[in-house]
Amino acid sequence: MKKLILLLAMIFVSISIIGIELVFWTAPNPLQERFWKETVAEWNANNADIQIKWSTIPAAGSSEEAILTSIASGRMPDICTNIFSGFAAQLIEADILVPLDSFPDFWELIDARKMRPIIEKWKFGRNYYVLPIYSNPIMMWWRMDILESLGYTVPPRTYSEIYEVSQKYSIINERFGTLVVMGRNWWDRWFDFITYYYAASGGAPYLDIEKARALFNNDSGKEVATFVNEMFRNNWTAVDLGSNPFYTGVVLGGIFGPWEINQARSLFPDVFKNIVITPPPVPDSYPEDDPIYTFADTKGLVMFATTKHREAAWKFIKWVYSDIEKDRRWMEMTNLPPAREDLLTNSIFKEYMDENPYFAAYASHVAYAVPPALTTKTVEVQDILTTFLIETIMYGKKDPLAALSDSSTRVRKELF
Amino acid sequence: MKRRLKTLEALKGWSLSGGYLLYTAIFWGYPFVWLIVLAMSKWNFLTPRRFIWFDNFIKLFQDELFWRVFINTFNFMLYFIPMVIGLSLLFALGLKRVKLFRTFFILAFLVANVSSGVAYSIIFQKLFAINGPLNDLTRAIFGVTIPWFSSPQLATLSIAMMVTWKFIGYYGLIIFSGLQAIPDTLYEAAEIDGAGRWTKFFRITVPLLNPSIVMVLVLSLTLTFGIFTEPFLITGGGPMRTTYTFQMLIYTTAFQKINPGYASSLAIVVALLSFGCVILTRKLVEREVELA
Numbered sequence: 001m002k003k004l005i006l007l008l009a010m011i012f013v014s015i016s017i018i019g020i021e022l023v024f025w026t027a028p029n030p031l032q033e034r035f036w037k038e039t040v041a042e043w044n045a046n047n048a049d050i051q052i053k054w055s056t057i058p059a060a061g062s063s064e065e066a067i068l069t070s071i072a073s074g075r076m077p078d079i080c081t082n083i084f085s086g087f088a089a090q091l092i093e094a095d096i097l098v099p100l101d102s103f104p105d106f107w108e109l110i111d112a113r114k115m116r117p118i119i120e121k122w123k124f125g126r127n128y129y130v131l132p133i134y135s136n137p138i139m140m141w142w143r144m145d146i147l148e149s150l151g152y153t154v155p156p157r158t159y160s161e162i163y164e165v166s167q168k169y170s171i172i173n174e175r176f177g178t179l180v181v182m183g184r185n186w187w188d189r190w191f192d193f194i195t196y197y198y199a200a201s202g203g204a205p206y207l208d209i210e211k212a213r214a215l216f217n218n219d220s221g222k223e224v225a226t227f228v229n230e231m232f233r234n235n236w237t238a239v240d241l242g243s244n245p246f247y248t249g250v251v252l253g254g255i256f257g258p259w260e261i262n263q264a265r266s267l268f269p270d271v272f273k274n275i276v277i278t279p280p281p282v283p284d285s286y287p288e289d290d291p292i293y294t295f296a297d298t299k300g301l302v303m304f305a306t307t308k309h310r311e312a313a314w315k316f317i318k319w320v321y322s323d324i325e326k327d328r329r330w331m332e333m334t335n336l337p338p339a340r341e342d343l344l345t346n347s348i349f350k351e352y353m354d355e356n357p358y359f360a361a362y363a364s365h366v367a368y369a370v371p372p373a374l375t376t377k378t379v380e381v382q383d384i385l386t387t388f389l390i391e392t393i394m395y396g397k398k399d400p401l402a403a404l405s406d407s408s409t410r411v412r413k414e415l416f
Numbered sequence: 417m418k419r420r421l422k423t424l425e426a427l428k429g430w431s432l433s434g435g436y437l438l439y440t441a442i443f444w445g446y447p448f449v450w451l452i453v454l455a456m457s458k459w460n461f462l463t464p465r466r467f468i469w470f471d472n473f474i475k476l477f478q479d480e481l482f483w484r485v486f487i488n489t490f491n492f493m494l495y496f497i498p499m500v501i502g503l504s505l506l507f508a509l510g511l512k513r514v515k516l517f518r519t520f521f522i523l524a525f526l527v528a529n530v531s532s533g534v535a536y537s538i539i540f541q542k543l544f545a546i547n548g549p550l551n552d553l554t555r556a557i558f559g560v561t562i563p564w565f566s567s568p569q570l571a572t573l574s575i576a577m578m579v580t581w582k583f584i585g586y587y588g589l590i591i592f593s594g595l596q597a598i599p600d601t602l603y604e605a606a607e608i609d610g611a612g613r614w615t616k617f618f619r620i621t622v623p624l625l626n627p628s629i630v631m632v633l634v635l636s637l638t639l640t641f642g643i644f645t646e647p648f649l650i651t652g653g654g655p656m657r658t659t660y661t662f663q664m665l666i667y668t669t670a671f672q673k674i675n676p677g678y679a680s681s682l683a684i685v686v687a688l689l690s691f692g693c694v695i696l697t698r699k700l701v702e703r704e705v706e707l708a
Contacts (some may be wrong), residue, residue, distance in 0.1 A: 242545030
């Protein structure tokens with residue numbers, strides 16, 4: 001009996017010594033893995049009472065699939081990154097996330113990280129459940145070498161300027177003005193219609209989630225639909241352009257995220273030096289001095305409501321994101337802009353920005369990058385935009401404004 | 417003594433088949449029961465499951481997308497099945513005539529079958545691009561550009577061509593083994609009776625190949641209901657949803673729209689459709705063949 005008591009006492013003591021263990025999942029991306037490995041090791045070395053058990057999101061068809069499986073089997077982590085807005089909305093509706101603004105020092109962290117306007121776009125109902133980690137503004141790349149050979153010194157800014165340059169450059173089925181439609185999958189709409197819509201509307205929302213309404217059938221939506229239609233009807237753009245049409249000069253311009261910078265630098269060094277990065281195109285009437293908004297490919301961090309150690313998990317989150325040095329390390333290691341507004345103004349980031357002007361072009365638009373609508377029907381809505389708007393315009397099946405109106409009605413029905 | 421022997425035999429039997437039965441119960445029986453339960457449930461992985469009986473099935477038959485995919489599947493069959501059977505038969509007939517390097521030819525065609533779907537989808541995507549090498553060729557010779565993946569009808573044909581390329585070697589070998597089983601004496605007897613090349617082909621080869629052709633037909637029918645990688649990677653189901661397949665619909669419904677209950681009901685209906693097609697084909701095409 002004595003031995004048994006002694007054994008139990010030893011187990012109890014060792015549990016107390018080990019303390020809290022938090023399970024933390026991050027994106028399965030080698031660059032991000034490097035950052036988290038280093039950061040978690042630093043935390044674990046200095047916080048014996050709260051140990052982080054870090055791993056990447058388990059292998060599956062997608063991160064969402066892996067997280068859903070973990071939820072279904074009751075084995076979800078305490079904290080998880082790589083959460084996109086649509087998935088976050090589903091998790092929030094299922095009531096399995098902790099509202100981060102329930103922590104008293106939440107706004108203190110937001111202000112310390114200079115991200116108040118950014119977090120505003122992540123509000124769901126009355127709360128904030130996701131802490132955006134990085135924000136990739138989607139920007140337009142132009143081949144300045146070819147533009148100069150056509151007699152231009154600055155890349156096109158408006159739709160009319162794109163029409164003009166496309167007319168000069170295009171040869172049917174051989175060369176085209178720009179890549180306008182990024183593909184036929186539902187997620188491609190983030191990088192074409194939604195990007196163009198944010199640019200044309202000054203970052204206005206395309207859905208009203210609370211009233212279950214589609215908002216894009218307005219003047220800005222009409223401008224975008226007409227632009228896409230003009231480009232296809234005149235054969236100034238196409239889909240199915242094989243590999244790397246931008247680098248091979250098949251198109252003069254295209255929409256890309258900052259992840260493309262490293263690839264372009266290493267695979268196409270000759271073209272790389274001739275690239276100019278601009279915001280997405282805007283309608284001719286868009287005021288010249290107004291900032292141009294764009295779509296934010298952004299991912300955030302969430303805390304699952306099943307965690308038994310909310311305070312400890314928050315302490316870790318706060319430790320990571322209140323330290324500006326960690327954001328600098330993140331930027332250097334991943335080449336993804338941290339979701340903060342002072343990337344161009346804070347001296348800590350200056351050296352990196354000076355050395356990486358292309359990255360600086362992206363960083364300059366973090367403040368004007370708008371995340372997608374926080375809807376649980378992301379796939380359904382963007383499926384409708386693909387079939388009844390973009391493809392309908394591409395194939396000239398309907399007048400672009402009729403296609404816009406039809407897709408808007410369908411989206412409203414889907415949301416309702 | 418007799419009873420003991422019987423027990424011993426039973427023990428041996430159970431020990432031999434037990435592993436398989438256990439495996440089947442865990443990896444087939446359990447998922448099958450769970451599939452039926454899910455098909456009658458409303459669930460999103462996140463909130464508690466709710467039993468809704470046949471609501472998913474009722475919704476399914478009213479779903480515009482389901483019927484679009486249904487039409488796509490039969491459209492794909494119209495291209496794929498004649499093409500794959502015709503070309504596999506040609507491959508098998510050619511192989512029968514080849515005496516040298518036969519194994520090399522067989523392996524060359526089988527390489528397509530064992531290739532990664534992702535890898536060859538990317539290659540075909542580049543090959544069939546508007547500005548790809550195939551269109552460069554057609555433009556140079558005929559002055560035309562073929563929108564392989566951009567035209568709604570051609571996209572289905574293009575994917576059927578890719579899948580045919582992948583399966584010619586495998587199906588061709590099945591037909592080839594059928595050809596090998598036909599005794600030469602039958603052809604010799606026919607020649608004595610004055611039968612020409614075509615008569616021998618249509619009166620001897622084709623009827624006696626019936627079991628092989630039915631097998632290839634059944635395999636290609638089930639394959640049609642299982643296409644996923646090629647349209648998912650290349651066309652994303654477009655243009656205008658014409659290459660959307662049942663497997664894509666099941667996958668996106670379960671894991672992107674987070675509706676596993678509805679996806680399960682789809683899986684059951686697709687399985688029944690597939691079985692129905694196989695049974696119908698066998699009834700219409702299968703004949704009893706005796707070679708002895």
